[in-house]
Amino acid sequence: MPSKTKNKRSNIPVLIATLAGIALLLGLGSWQVMRLQWKERLIEARAGAITANPISMSDIEAAIEHGYDVDFYRVRMTGRYVHDEARYVYRPRGKRAGLQVITPFLANSGFIVLVDRGFIDEAMLGNRQGWRLPEGEITVTGVTRNRAGDRNMFSPEADLSSNVWYWYDLPGMAASLPPFIADSAAEPAPITASVFVQVEPGGEPGEEKFPDQEDLKVELPNNHLQYALTWYSLAIVLAVMSWLFIRRRKAEAARPTTGNDP
Secondary structure, X not given: OOOEEOOOOOOHHHHHHHHHHHHXXXXXXXXXXHHHHHHHHHHHHHHHHOOOOOXXXXXXXXXXXXXXXXXXXXXXXXXXXXXXXXXXXXXXXXXXXXXXXXXXXXXXXXXXXXXXXXXXXXXXXXXXXXXXXXXXXEEEEEEEEOOHHHOOOOOOOOEOOOOEEOOXXXXXXXXXXXXXXXXXXXXXXXXXXXXXXXXXXXXXXXXOOEOEXXXXXXXXXXXHHHXXXXXXHHHHHHHHHHHHHHHHHHHHHHOEXXXXXX
């Protein structure tokens, strides 16, 4: 039997699927590039905010009302702590089990501000020896912290008997405070601030080490460049694999066959 060539199969469906896949992967990569630029601007803005001149809590609340992101803004406020109503957030530091001390601050500007004063070892809960406990009217400087996203599906409920929380639950902590905690604060009756304030190192009076204040630094995950390179690499791989597949198809179609072939 004379030789013949195999029937050619159309490569158009393969080309269409390949082009669609490449377009999708390039789109995902480009989106990650835009996210990278946004994240770099956010990190730069926050790094600048924590070194800027401090503003007031009234300015912070006004910015929140207008929809601005006020995380990591430097603030300064005058008033007094209510140490007996401190709350705690379980938050290990490295391998050390411990808690963050959250103390209500009655600001003269008319706010109750939950202030994150720093870290204590777990064994220090209930024992304030060696703590900074500034009394009377003082001035505190720190940065605003919006901790709303700290909770996850595994976070336990608060232990109200010991005033220990396992995430930064601002509404829950505020609701747990005594109703008359601010009776002696400035008029009109104060309201609870919408964000926590984290004390900066040296941002409150006292020389004692605890609560141990953390250095202020902006730590935001920024893996968008790696993600972008991954999507772009997959687009290249798809293009190469499709080209090899189509080339093999053409080679098989052009190969002569004998009449005994099915």
